[in-house]
Amino acid sequence: MAVKNLIDGVREAMHEEMARDPRVVLLGEDVGIRGGVFRASEGLVGEFGEARVIDAPLGESGIAGVAIGMALNGLRPIAEMQFADFIHPAFNQIVSEAAKIRYRSNNDFHVPMVIRAPFGGGVHGALYHSQSVEAFFMHVPGLKIVVPSTPADAKGLLKSAIRDEDPVMYFEHKRTYRLVRGEIPDGDFTVPIGKARTVREGKDLSIFAYGLMAVFAEQAALELEKEGVSAEVIDLRTLLPLDREAILSSIGKTHRGLVVYEANRTMGAGAEVAALIAEEALFELDAPVRRLAGPDLPAMPFNTVQEEHFMPNPEKIVHAARELLAS
Amino acid sequence: MARTKTRATAATALTPDAVRKAYRDMLLARIIDERQWVLNRAGKAPFVIPCRGHEAAQVGWGSALRDTDFFLPYYRDLGVVVARGYTARQAMLALLGKAEDLTSGGRQMPGHYGWRERNIITGSSPVGTQVLHAVGIAYASRLRGEDSVAATALGEGTTSQGDFHEALNWASIYKLPVLFIVENNEYAISSPQSREMAVQDVSERALGYGIAGATIDGNDYFACHEATFQAAERARRSEGPTLLEFKTYRTVPHSSDDDDRVYRSREEVEDWKQKDPITRMQAHVLAEGILTKQEDEALWREVKAEVDEAITYAEQAPYPKVEDMYRHVYAE
Numbered sequence: 001m002a003v004k005n006l007i008d009g010v011r012e013a014m015h016e017e018m019a020r021d022p023r024v025v026l027l028g029e030d031v032g033i034r035g036g037v038f039r040a041s042e043g044l045v046g047e048f049g050e051a052r053v054i055d056a057p058l059g060e061s062g063i064a065g066v067a068i069g070m071a072l073n074g075l076r077p078i079a080e081m082q083f084a085d086f087i088h089p090a091f092n093q094i095v096s097e098a099a100k101i102r103y104r105s106n107n108d109f110h111v112p113m114v115i116r117a118p119f120g121g122g123v124h125g126a127l128y129h130s131q132s133v134e135a136f137f138m139h140v141p142g143l144k145i146v147v148p149s150t151p152a153d154a155k156g157l158l159k160s161a162i163r164d165e166d167p168v169m170y171f172e173h174k175r176t177y178r179l180v181r182g183e184i185p186d187g188d189f190t191v192p193i194g195k196a197r198t199v200r201e202g203k204d205l206s207i208f209a210y211g212l213m214a215v216f217a218e219q220a221a222l223e224l225e226k227e228g229v230s231a232e233v234i235d236l237r238t239l240l241p242l243d244r245e246a247i248l249s250s251i252g253k254t255h256r257g258l259v260v261y262e263a264n265r266t267m268g269a270g271a272e273v274a275a276l277i278a279e280e281a282l283f284e285l286d287a288p289v290r291r292l293a294g295p296d297l298p299a300m301p302f303n304t305v306q307e308e309h310f311m312p313n314p315e316k317i318v319h320a321a322r323e324l325l326a327s
Numbered sequence: 328m329a330r331t332k333t334r335a336t337a338a339t340a341l342t343p344d345a346v347r348k349a350y351r352d353m354l355l356a357r358i359i360d361e362r363q364w365v366l367n368r369a370g371k372a373p374f375v376i377p378c379r380g381h382e383a384a385q386v387g388w389g390s391a392l393r394d395t396d397f398f399l400p401y402y403r404d405l406g407v408v409v410a411r412g413y414t415a416r417q418a419m420l421a422l423l424g425k426a427e428d429l430t431s432g433g434r435q436m437p438g439h440y441g442w443r444e445r446n447i448i449t450g451s452s453p454v455g456t457q458v459l460h461a462v463g464i465a466y467a468s469r470l471r472g473e474d475s476v477a478a479t480a481l482g483e484g485t486t487s488q489g490d491f492h493e494a495l496n497w498a499s500i501y502k503l504p505v506l507f508i509v510e511n512n513e514y515a516i517s518s519p520q521s522r523e524m525a526v527q528d529v530s531e532r533a534l535g536y537g538i539a540g541a542t543i544d545g546n547d548y549f550a551c552h553e554a555t556f557q558a559a560e561r562a563r564r565s566e567g568p569t570l571l572e573f574k575t576y577r578t579v580p581h582s583s584d585d586d587d588r589v590y591r592s593r594e595e596v597e598d599w600k601q602k603d604p605i606t607r608m609q610a611h612v613l614a615e616g617i618l619t620k621q622e623d624e625a626l627w628r629e630v631k632a633e634v635d636e637a638i639t640y641a642e643q644a645p646y647p648k649v650e651d652m653y654r655h656v657y658a659e
Contacts, residue, residue, distance in 0.1 A: 025470070051470055057500060062459060062493030069463020069477075072448060073397070075470070077463075089489070096453045097460070105441045105449040106432035107655040141656050165658035 004184050007177040009154030010040045010116075014078060016188065017162045018048050021076060024162060027054040027063055028080025028116075037082055038118060038177055064090035064115065068098050071113040076162055084119035084171060085131040098167040099142030113168075114161045120173040120212055121262060122311045127299035130307075132211075132263035137169055138240050138272065144168045144193055145240040149214035151182045153237060156191030164193065173211035180215055194238050196246035202232035205256035205324055208247060208273050210236040213260045213312060220317035231321060239269050247273060248281050255286040258324050260312055265293035287327040292320040335393045338553035343617045349390055349410070349548055350608050350618075351626060353382040356406040357605050358634045359418045360579075363437070366638065367583040372422045375583040376438035378405040380546075383604030384510050384573035385480075386410045387551025392478055392559055397464050398447045399457040399479035402438040403510065403577070407480065411445045415634045419641035426647040433647045455481060455488035458507065462494050465503040465568075476559045478506040483572075484515025484523050486532070495570065499536040504562035506555060509572045510545060516581045517590035533570040545573030546604040578603070 004012075018024045026041055032055040035042030045053040056063045060081055067079035081087045087094075094115065102110040121130035137143050144166060148154040154172065161168035199218050209217040214235035221231040234250050236243065251257050257277055259270035270291040277289050292312050294300070300310045336345065360379045366372040378385060385406025389398065400407040405418065417429055424433040430441045430449070441449025448464070450457050461479035468475045485491060486509060498505040509529045513520050526532065533540025539561065543554045551573050558569035576599040580587040587596070612618045618626065 057493070057496050059489070059493045059496075061490055062462075062497055065456060065459025065490060065493070066463040066466065066497055069460035069465075070467045071463070072460060073464040073467035075463075075467045092453055093456060093459065093490075096451055097456050100451065101449055102655050102657070104431055104435050104439070104451065105443075106430075106434060107659075108430075108441060108443045109449045110658065144657075 001183045001185055003181055004151050005178050006148065006151045006154045006172070006180045007038060007040055009148070009151040009184055010158060010172060011042060012184065013155045013158035013162070014041060014044060015047070017159060018044065018052065023074060023076045024078065025052045025054065025070065025075055026078045026080065027056045027067060029056055029058055029063070029082045031055060031080055036080065038174065041080070060086050060090040061093050064093035064098070067113050068093060068101070068111055071111045072101075072109060076112055078114045078116060078162065081115060081117040083129050084117035084133045085128045087117055087133055091136070094137070094143070094167070095140050099140045102166065103142055110165055111167050112165050114158070114170055115167065116170045116172065118174040119171045120175055121300045121307065122175045122212065124302060124304070124307065125174070125300070126302035130300040132261070132294070134171055134239055135263055135268045138269060142167070143240060144238070145171065146193055146238050147171045147173070147210040148237065149173070149176060149211055149235050150180060151184050153191050153197065155184055156189055157193065157237065160190045160193050163190070168193065171211065175212050176215060191237070194241050194243060196243035197235040197237050198246070199233035199235050200231075202230040203254055204230045205258060205321055206232045206234060206250040206254045207258045207260060207317065207321065208234045208236060209260040210239065210269070213262055216312065216314045217260055217317055219314040220321065223314060223318050224321055229321065229325065236269070242272065242276065244276060244280070247276060251277055251281045251284050255284055256324050257285070257289045258292060258317070258320055259289065260292045260317055262294045262312055264296050265291060266296050268293055287324055290320060290324050292316060335391065335556060335559070337556050338549045341552070346612060346617050349386050349552075350612050351630065352386045352390070352409045353406060353548065353605055353608055354627065354630050355415060355633070356382050356385065356409045358630050359405060359415055362634050362638060363418070363422055364579070364583065366422065371642070374436055375422070376402050376436070377577060377579050377582070378403050380512065380576045380578040380599065380604065381510055382406045383548040383608065384545040384551045384575050387548045387573070388478060388480070388508050388555040391552045391555035392476060394446070395473070395475045396446065396559065397461070397475060397477040398445070399450065399461045399464075399477065400440055400447065401450060401454070401457065401480050401482065401485070402452065403482065404440065404480055405438070408440045408442070408447055411442070411447055413440070413442065415637035416640050419637040420644055423641050423644070424646065425641055425644040427644050432651070454485040455490040457481075458494040459490050459497070461505050462497045462503060465498065465505045466501065469503060474563045476504045476506060476562045478508060478555070478559070480508040480510055482515060483509055483511040483513070483520055483529055484518065486529055487523050495532070495536045495538070495568070498568040499538045502565060502567040505568040506558050506562065507568060507570045508555070509570070511572050511574050512577045514577070514581070514591065516585060528572060530570055530572040538568050538570060540570040540572070542572045542574060545575030546602050546607060548604065548608055575604070
């Protein structure tokens with residue numbers, strides 16, 4: 001087992017799956033000779049050739065739509081959106097087509113494809129290189145949505161996504177690419193879609209998060225521990241379908257819940273987690289569920305002070321946890 | 328998905344049997360269409376999307392390809408799927424949203440075809456999405472070294488969509504075996520062609536992609552068949568995609584919910600009815616002795632009886648079970 005970056009997990013998963021299965025292809029802007037703008041596909045074109053590592057024309061609807069056609073005809077495409085912020089032109093193809101093809105054809109057709117998209121802020125990406133778009137797609141049955149926060153999960157979840165028979169959206173937080181390091185098990189392994197990960201166990205409150213926020217939640221829990229607070233951290237990992245059992249069983253243990261996400265607060269992933277707890281576990285609660293999220297603004301500003309104010313961070317999580325414990 | 332049986336012939340080499348089948352397919356599509364409107368006006372069918380006037384173009388391209396090719400029709404293409412073996416019963420089951428509807432089990436509106444066994448790819452209502460799917464399908468076929476072609480159809484209004492541009496761009500860059508077939512009936516519901524594009528012919532746009540393009544008389548079965556066949560043969564020789572434009576006219580409103588009297592004159596519609604593709608094909612088969620007048624009359628009776636029987640069958644067929652609506656969201 002070796003310690004690696006999160007982005008190594010992404011690259012290794014694609015590399016191993018392309019070597020294992022000739023049906024797997026990668027298409028996206030600059031994924032070939034450039035290896036992707038974040039280097040996620042570095043080396044792949046040299047090994048698998050331009051026919052399977054495809055530098056797509058610059059149009060996101062085209063990338064998604066062509067990938068759907070490939071999936072309909074026996075391939076296993078990985079479609080890369082250069083930034084999640086640029087996924088919106090592909091919304092129709094993803095939502096009207098990929099998500100509905102199995103359903104509308106009464107199971108006659110299906111779309112085994114992965115859409116990878118770097119998301120999230122805290123990198124001076126400003127309005128159009130910082131967005132968290134997962135909530136748009138959480139509203140769409142027919143899709144699955146995963147977000148890794150460790151190198152091992154990055155690899156194992158991407159392998160599961162590639163092998164899945166339905167369209168999977170794989171959001172990778174761009175700040176975690178080289179910030180988060182960890183061990184990746186040797187050999188072939190997968191991480192199941194639909195299962196949350198208990199990052200650390202605790203008894204005083206549960207912090208639910210995903211992506212970079214799961215990393216920050218763990219850091220916050222270490223800080224809280226110094227104050228004698230035992231925080232359980234649950235990395236949701238899959239946003240669609242949510243791991244209801246993991247969420248409810250954690251609440252059953254700690255009786256207090258804090259949901260952390262950096263997307264706009266209103267109608268974000270945290271709203272669904274909070275609603276689930278309210279519907280299924282209200283009488284387990286010692287305090288109302290709290291959400292710590294990005295503010296309801298059109299987007300994240302470029303300048304340092306406003307960007308920092310937008311992003312949740314470990315200090316803000318600690319503060320929110322203290323408030324929750326005091327309520 | 329691929330089947331072994333193969334059929335593709337140049338129009339000039341069509342046997343009398345093949346011509347007879349094409350005529351029958353056109354006629355079947357027409358009679359299904361007419362009867363669907365009757366059922367709609369009688370309050371039995373919520374919605375009809377007609378093929379009327381397009382039958383030569385549709386059966387023309389639908390019959391010019393191989394069974395191993397891929398078909399991505401749009402909602403108006405009843406004639407295409409009939410040429411691929413879709414029956415009157417199937418059309419009526421879909422019209423009434425019955426469980427046995429093979430395209431969607433009664434989930435989709437009528438006209439949203441899909442039939443994996445016949446390589447007819449499932450379609451939706453947002454127009455133009457299928458054009459990109461054809462490109463991906465062709466890419467996959469070529470990656471495996473197969474010689475199949477992906478043919479997709481759309482109306483001229485849909486050429487305004489970005490997906491149309493992206494698809495032609497992709498297909499031309501990679502010289503993919505795709506046929507882009509525009510059934511140009513002059514109107515996108517009420518908007519005339521002049522509100523959709525500044526060019527006379529959609530096929531002019533082929534030049535901008537460096538690919539072949541042609542405008543064809545869309546009411547001439549043989550011309551549509553031949554243009555499709557030749558474009559497919561070029562595609563199989565890796566000579567790239569083709570943009571085909573079949574100029575035709577829908578002689579009824581856009582759908583059962585439309586009223587075309589507000590946007591076009593009765594004289595214009597009447598002029599086009601004089602150029603009806605069924606009448607034209609009928610004249611051909613009679614003149615060439617492919618059918619006698621008596622045989623032709625018998626054929627019309629036979630097709631009408633087939634459609635009547637289909638209606639009876641579909642009306643008696645069960646609806647899907649309510650609980651089945653929760654199935655097939657994901658792999659089970």
